[in-house]
Amino acid sequence: MFTGIITDVGTLAGKTPFGDGARLLIDCQYEAAGIDIGASIACAGVCLTVTAIEKAGNRTRFAVDVSGETMDKTTVGTWQVGDPINLERPLKAGDELGGHIVSGHVDGVAEIVARDDHEDMTVFRLSPPADLLPLIAAKGSVALDGTSLTVIDADDTFTIMTIPHTMAATTWGERRVGDMVNIEVDTIARYVARLVAVRAPGS
Known part of the structure; x- marks a missing residue:
């Protein structure tokens, strides 16, 4: 974990x-x-x-x-x-949970379709696999190349924002339009979607 x-x-x-x-x-x-x-x-x-x-x-x-x-x-x-x-490294019992719960089980690959650099932040827009879109929500969490990030908005694509520290301390400073990144959706969203599917009429 x-x-x-x-x-x-x-x-x-x-x-x-x-x-x-x-x-x-x-x-x-x-x-x-x-x-x-x-x-x-x-x-x-x-x-x-x-x-x-x-x-x-x-x-x-x-x-x-x-x-x-x-x-x-x-x-x-x-x-x-x-x-x-x-x-x-994996989480130890008693460690501070500074991001969100990440399993390391990647759901797919997303493409960076836009990068906008500002003075105090950088905004990336990404296009994920279509089947993951329902599991990505504004203000929700997503792990991209292992980095815990907050979704700003989500429709057929979604955006995230990185601060200068994240750009310097991870590989995000080198990410460009067209790059592909690993995506893991929020664990809770995954299980809620599965529960809804199982309970759906005719399932």
Whole structure:
């Protein structure tokens, strides 16, 4: 379980075929001693399991194995060596819940269709998969590339706003029109939609 508060921006250091997917090597600032084999780390919002850890100069390098399905249904398949990646360690009991409840189970990929830079904020407009639109509400929460953000408005697209800190502390400063980002809708919205569907006449 995560909160959508990014704690490091890692770098993809390696990507090799593994089964029908890939084995990724990611460099980060986390202490190697604090990461266990089998631990979960959200990588651009995708919950992945650490399979190996080593030191890489003054940074820590960890390995994760990604299935072909994950490669197809998230942005992972497009990652290239050198790409920056938002990272978050899992929530511990007693930690501050600074964002919102994020599972790391990505629902799809959204496209950035507009970026408007202002003096004290940047507004992005995104186009999500059509089946996710009913689950995205104004003033609601959404996780984009693992970042907990608040929806400003929503119709056939939706907008979010990032403050300068978010632009500097995550990969959002580098995001441009045409970029694709991982999207996870609010968990509560997902279950409410499922409950309504089950109770609908004729279901």
